């Protein structure tokens with residue numbers, strides 16, 4: 001059976017409008033507005049304590065917002081109790097009933113539907129098949145691995161065809177290999193069902209590979225809501241730039257006529273207006289390391305390097321008007337091996353990938 005036939009609801013948008021929340025005097029969410037498209041997979045990503053779990057719990061109705069509204073499609077569910085909100089939820093701990101078989105755990109998800117016992121059993125089996133677990137439906141949870149238990153919990157959450165799927169760090173209790181496999185499977189399942197999904201994670205790699213869009217949160221606010229690629233290459237704020245991946249920052253004396261000045265060097269930069277002292281941001285993989293000087297290159301000296309498999313990540317000391325600083329740059333393994341790391345190098349930074357932020361180092 002096609003996954004889409006098992007999930008009967010129409011993909012529905014989720015809108016969060018101006019949601020705020022305080023615990024006593026601690027304001028943990030500040031005026032959050034977020035529009036999730038029908039069938040979209042959105043990750044709430046941010047450091048510990050930024051408010052992502054509280055936001056998920058508010059969407060689920062497990063916590064009450066102080067201000068703001070929540071809509072599922074046209075329905076205002078701002079004050080609806082959890083059982084009227086039509087979502088499936090999956091937590092870090094699988095929360096299966098230890099005294100019930102796998103099949104009965106999944107069937108429990110259907111308890112509130114008016115179904116014949118034989119239909120419940122049939123659907124539970126189909127859901128187990130859907131999540132790749134059709135082995136032994138009469139096994140008990142403690143006879144399964146962590147990854148298998150999480151699949152059962154997923155089958156239980158999806159069994160009633162909820163309109164919305166909420167995931168709270170669902171893979172963080174699993175070991176790295178299982179987690180990686182489950183990421184891909186979960187993403188594929190979500191896409192084949194077309195179920196609108198919100199997942200909380202503090203793991204940026206997980207968010208990058210799974211989400212259609214990521215909401216990066218910091219201190220109760222959304223700093224940026226965008227595709228993984230834009231979050232990575234076009235960060236809206238220094239916080240996002242630093243939270244995701246590795247970042248390089250250079251103090252510039254100013255930008256004039258498409259050139260960013262860094263001490264004596266002039267780096268070509270695309271689409272940046274003229275301005276005074278500022279900070280330049282770029283990723284390590286957007287820097288090419290050269291062994292000869294040329295106009296537009298920044299001189300430097302290799303001070304350290306890390307082996308990363310197919311490439312090396314070099315730490316290169318460069319001079320700016322604000323002093324010396326370290327730039328990280330990637331180099332293919334073969335080219336690095338042909339290089340004398342004691343010789344000076346020059347950095348060619350992709351002008352399209354060089355971004356300007358206000359501020360001084």
Ligand SMILES: Nc1ncnc2c1ncn2[C@@H]1O[C@H](COP(=O)(O)OP(=O)(O)OP(=O)(O)O)[C@@H](O)[C@H]1O
Nearest residue numbers: 023026028046047048049050051052053054055202
């Ligand atoms: N029930 C509560 N009572 C009081 N304070 C709370 C409560 N729940 C959360 N908080 C506080 O709200 C803030 C946000 O917590 P939340 O769990 O939403 O963050 P998070 O981003 O999910 O963090 P983590 O990744 O560590 O789970 C924290 O300072 C937390 O201590």
